[in-house]
Amino acid sequence: MIRIALVGCGTMGETHAHAYTSLEDAKVVAVCDIRSHHAEALASLLGCEAFTSYEEMNKKADYDVLDICLPTYLHCRYAIDAMKSGKHVFCEKPIALTLEDANRMVETAEENKVTFSVGHVLRFFPQYQTAADQIKAGRIGTPALLRTTRNQAFPGWSWENWYQDLEKSGGPEVDLAIHDYDWLLCNFGPVTRVYAKNLGPKHPEQMHTLAILRFASGAMAHVEASWALPKGIEFRTTFELVGTDGQLCYDSTRDCPLKTQLGSDEEVSLFYDNPLSEEMNPYRAELAAFLHAVEHKTEPVVTAAEAIAALHIALAAKESARSGKVVRL
Ligand SMILES: NC(=O)c1ccc[n+]([C@@H]2O[C@H](COP(=O)([O-])OP(=O)(O)OC[C@H]3O[C@@H](n4cnc5c(N)ncnc54)[C@H](O)[C@@H]3O)[C@@H](O)[C@H]2O)c1
Structure with missing residues (x-):
C-alpha cells in the first residue's frame, strides 16, 4: 500500500482526491491546505488527517509520495523539500516557472533516488x-x-x-x-x-x-x-x-x-x-501510472526531462x- 500526502486542496487537489478514492493499493493519509476548510473537506472525503501547514504534515504524517497541487510558483520549493526527505513526488503541471528551477528539481530527485513525475495529463x-x-x-x-x-x-x-x-x-x-x-x-x-x-x-x-x-x-x-x-x-x-x-x-x-x-x-x-x-x-489514470512506477521502480510515463x-x-x-x-x- 503506497501512502500519499496531498498538498494544495483547491481545484486540482480536489480532482486528485476524487481520483484516489477509486485507486486500490493507494491510501491518502494526509492532506494539507493553508485554508483549513479546504483541507478538512478533502480529509473527510478520504478519511485522513488534515493539516494547514506542510511542515507540520511532513513531521507528523508517515507517507511515501507527496502529491503537489499547489500554485505553480510553489512547485519547486515543496518538491525539493519533499525529495530531500526521501519522498517520491508527483507534481501538477507545469513542472516550474523557470528551467533553472525545473533542473534543480530533477537533480534533487536523482540525488535522492526518488521517483518524480509531472501531471501532463x-x-x-x-x-x-x-x-x-x-x-x-x-x-x-x-x-x-x-x-x-x-x-x-x-x-x-x-x-x-x-x-x-x-x-x-x-x-x-x-x-x-x-x-x-x-x-x-x-x-x-x-x-x-x-x-x-x-x-x-x-x-x-x-x-x-x-x-x-x-x-x-x-x-x-x-x-x-x-x-x-x-x-x-x-x-x-x-x-x-x-x-x-x-x-x-x-x-x-x-x-x-x-x-x-x-x-x-x-x-x-x-x-x-x-x-x-x-x-x-484521465486524472485517475495518470496517478495510477505514477504509483505503478513508484511501486515497480520503473520510469514514469511522463519523465521529468519531458516536462522540462x-x-x-x-x-x-x-x-x-x-x-x-x-x-x-
Ligand atoms: N492538469 C490539469 O488539467 C490542471 C488544471 C488546472 C490547474 N492545474 C495546475 O494545478 C496547480 C494548482 O492549480 P489549481 O487550479 O488547483 O489552484 P487553486 O488556487 O484552485 O488551488 C491551490 C490551493 O493551494 C493552496 N495553497 C496555497 N499555498 C499553500 C501552501 N503554502 N501550503 C498549502 N496549501 C497552499 C490554496 O489555498 C489553494 O487551495 C497549478 O500548478 C496549475 O497549473 C492543472
Whole structure:
C-alpha cells in the first residue's frame, strides 16, 4: 500500500482526491491546505488527517509520495523539500516557472533516488491516447500539419487569483498551452523553431497565445491557448492532425460525456462527467501510472526531462511574443 500526502486542496487537489478514492493499493493519509476548510473537506472525503501547514504534515504524517497541487510558483520549493526527505513526488503541471528551477528539481530527485513525475495529463485522455496510437500505427501517413486549441474563460476560481499574476502562473503559454506542447513533443518529436504572439499585458484578464512550431521532422504545428473567452463560455479543446494519408480530428464540445450546465444570476457553471467508466478518468489514470512506477521502480510515463522540454517550448513562445522574433532551439 503506497501512502500519499496531498498538498494544495483547491481545484486540482480536489480532482486528485476524487481520483484516489477509486485507486486500490493507494491510501491518502494526509492532506494539507493553508485554508483549513479546504483541507478538512478533502480529509473527510478520504478519511485522513488534515493539516494547514506542510511542515507540520511532513513531521507528523508517515507517507511515501507527496502529491503537489499547489500554485505553480510553489512547485519547486515543496518538491525539493519533499525529495530531500526521501519522498517520491508527483507534481501538477507545469513542472516550474523557470528551467533553472525545473533542473534543480530533477537533480534533487536523482540525488535522492526518488521517483518524480509531472501531471501532463493529456497523455491519459482516451481521445488523445487513441490519436497517438493511430499516428504510431501510420494511419494518417507522415504527419505534416498539426493544429491544437485550448480555449477558456479566465480561471477566476483560484486562491488569491494567483493565475492573474504572470510571475506566479507563467501566463497561458506556461500554464495552458503547455498541455499541448507536451503532447505534441511526445508524439511528433523535437521542435527546432518557435514563433508566437500573445495579447500581452494590455489585456490583463484576456490572455491568449498563438504559437507556430516547426519540428525537426519538418512538420509544423499551430498551437492556440486562451484565457480570453468571456465568463461562462464553455472550455473547449480541439485537434486536427493532418498527414500524407489522412487526418484525425477531435472537438471536446462534441464529445459524449454527460454535460451539466447550471446558471444563476451570478455565474454559469459547467461540469463534464463521464458516466461510462471510472477507468477512463484521465486524472485517475495518470496517478495510477505514477504509483505503478513508484511501486515497480520503473520510469514514469511522463519523465521529468519531458516536462522540462515542454516548459522549454512554453518559455520560447513567451520570448518570441516578447521579442517579435523566431526562437531557435
Ligand atoms: N492538469 C490539469 O488539467 C490542471 C488544471 C488546472 C490547474 N492545474 C495546475 O494545478 C496547480 C494548482 O492549480 P489549481 O487550479 O488547483 O489552484 P487553486 O488556487 O484552485 O488551488 C491551490 C490551493 O493551494 C493552496 N495553497 C496555497 N499555498 C499553500 C501552501 N503554502 N501550503 C498549502 N496549501 C497552499 C490554496 O489555498 C489553494 O487551495 C497549478 O500548478 C496549475 O497549473 C492543472
